[in-house]
Amino acid sequence: MALHRPPLVLALALLAVPGLAEEQGDPTEALRIEEAQTAVRQRNYAEAAETLAELAAAGNAEANYMLATLYRDGRGVPQDEATAFDLTLAAAEAGHVEAQYSLGTLYLSGRGTDEDAAEGRRWIAAASAAGHARAKEALSELEARAAEPVSDAEISPREEAPGIADLAPSQIATELGWTLLIEAARRGEGQTVQALLEQGAAPDETDKQGRTALMHAAEAGHLGTARSLIDAGADPDLKDADGKTALALATEAGHFEIVEYLVMQGARSDLADNAGARPLLRAIEDGQARIAMLLAGEDLPVEDINLQSELLMAAARSSGPELLRLLSDHGLPFDLLDRDGRGALWHAAASGNAAATAFLIENGVGLDRADEAGEAPLHAALRFGQAETADMLLAGGADGSLATATGNTPLMIAAQQGNLDAVRRLLEAGVDIDLRNAKRNSALMLAAQANRVEVVRLLLEAGADKRLRNQDRHRAHDLAVAAGHAEIAELLE
Incomplete structure (x- = not known):
């Protein structure tokens, strides 16, 4: 070839x-x-x-x-x-x-x-x-x-049905235990699947991973083949070695039509895999909003607060307003927190999901709600380099002076990350330029140590005090010299 x-x-x-x-x-x-x-x-x-x-x-x-x-x-x-x-x-x-x-x-x-x-x-x-x-x-x-x-017998294909001659088991197929029915289903060879079923092939025969022909067809996106297998009595709720059903595999692969068909055929959407994840959570995590909305309409486990939180946080990271609105309509409040005390807005901002961030701000989610480490959505957006969501939070009124548990303010984080626009916006908002964290480092010191030349220039122009010393008695100049940042050291002399 x-x-x-x-x-x-x-x-x-x-x-x-x-x-x-x-x-x-x-x-x-x-x-x-x-x-x-x-x-x-x-x-x-x-x-x-x-x-x-x-x-x-x-x-x-x-x-x-x-x-x-x-x-x-x-x-x-x-x-x-x-x-x-x-x-x-x-x-x-x-x-x-x-x-x-x-x-x-x-x-x-x-x-x-x-x-x-x-x-x-x-x-x-x-x-x-x-x-x-x-x-x-x-x-x-x-x-x-x-x-x-x-x-x-191990290498000779069954030749009674059309197309079966092309399905001689390859070495990898034999190794994984793919039967002729499974191989035909993987390839979407609907006529061959039908012929094998008519000859008596068991619709739920499995390979060495515990996967059925229906699972393979669902994962590969072959709707017609999946229909033939279901019509022959294939069980859509069987699990493979990882605990995944045909519905779970179709969901992970993003095959909406197959997910829709399996749901219509009674496939259970509440079955969790070995990692404890249901298809709905996988769909949300993967940003499969259309599939997630379909599954949420079928099964939304509102009784489990931890699962509710997982669903909401995953949607905030990966999905848009439509799915967030649907989850809210099903009873999930936007003020839910995860195990670390982080809310949906924290996750949306930290992942750079601008659409979800805007939606949550518009719906009154607390801009300054901090996690157990005192990190608010603005801190998270700046720390992860999400300039767009950080700007949205600042424009929405997030507190630019709020400090984390270690005393780091948004200005310090933005300075250390080299986010010049955020530094400029925070200075324009009137934040204290010389605030210091738990180690007595200022924004200027952090920028100097991280080799953020333009940020250092801006902070100096805005009046940052270069004489301040941290808990180790080091000035910004000393930190720049120790890190080998000659240009910044010269600016700070």
Whole structure:
């Protein structure tokens, strides 16, 4: 099978030219990866794909691997197994361990490339050598199987039904215990699934992970296949080894139509997995607002205060006003707190969810409600570098002088983080420029130690006292010298 790069990657190849990203003022690669991860959680797949394509063209291994998953699932880009293989290969060759394991399974199953057992084993062995737990298990099973004689019955497909001849078990399928029914369901081969069921295949047969054909179809997004299995008597409430049902897997994969169908067929949405999470919580955490609203309409456990809090905080981090409003309509008050004493506004601001932050401010949530460490939403937004939500809180009237339990004010945090706009806004609001924290450090000292040159300039222009000393008797100048920040040391002489 010919390998190829996606057109989007090729079109953006110029971004790999050294220095181009810096000239355009792009953030660091790590920050852009984080932005792409946020976009994926919020189901902004096209946005994530564009960011990842730029980074992949520049050779970023994590971006190649993440983009491969989007092409494999057809999220934000056309579904393309060959392109997914190419990107996984690029990430694996760059040393990405998870990609190496994934590449090994692709070679063994023949997804996106020609089946090649030797290459599959080689890449799984590489991942195993790097400490990948699943790769170690897979390699052990491959080696054990290689030592066993293989009978014709194990490798001969059933040929009575159309399409079954194409489902000869691959090495990885045999290793994972995928039956012909499961393999057909994974691929969405509806006619083959129907033929196998008519021949007597058990609809609830499982693989080595305890997953049924229905679970595989639900996770892969094959609605027609899921219908056939349900019609044949498949149980939608069975759990796999992780405690996940077909509904949970469809929810995590973002397949709304399958979730809707399973709910209509009576699938229970209140079943928690081994980690204690129900499908509704997973949907909210992943920013799957449409699915979450569907599930919330079916099952909202208002009797469990801790679960109520989890749902509300997850919605504040990842979802928009519609879901927050729905949760409120179901009886969840916006003033709920999590185990650390943090409210919904704290989570919205800290995660940079501007839509949720604006909605909660408009609905009168306490702007200055602090957690057990005395950290209010404004402190959190500034500490996590969320400039937009920090600005919204300040504009909404958050107290710019409020100190945490360790005495850090918003000005100190903004100065240390190098948030020049926030520092300027706080100074304009009249906060005390020379307040000091529990260690007697001022905003100027923290900025000097963190090498925030422009912030130091602004604080000096605003009248910050450079003669102040902290509990160790160090001035801002001393801290800059000790940290090797010559330019700031010169400014503070």
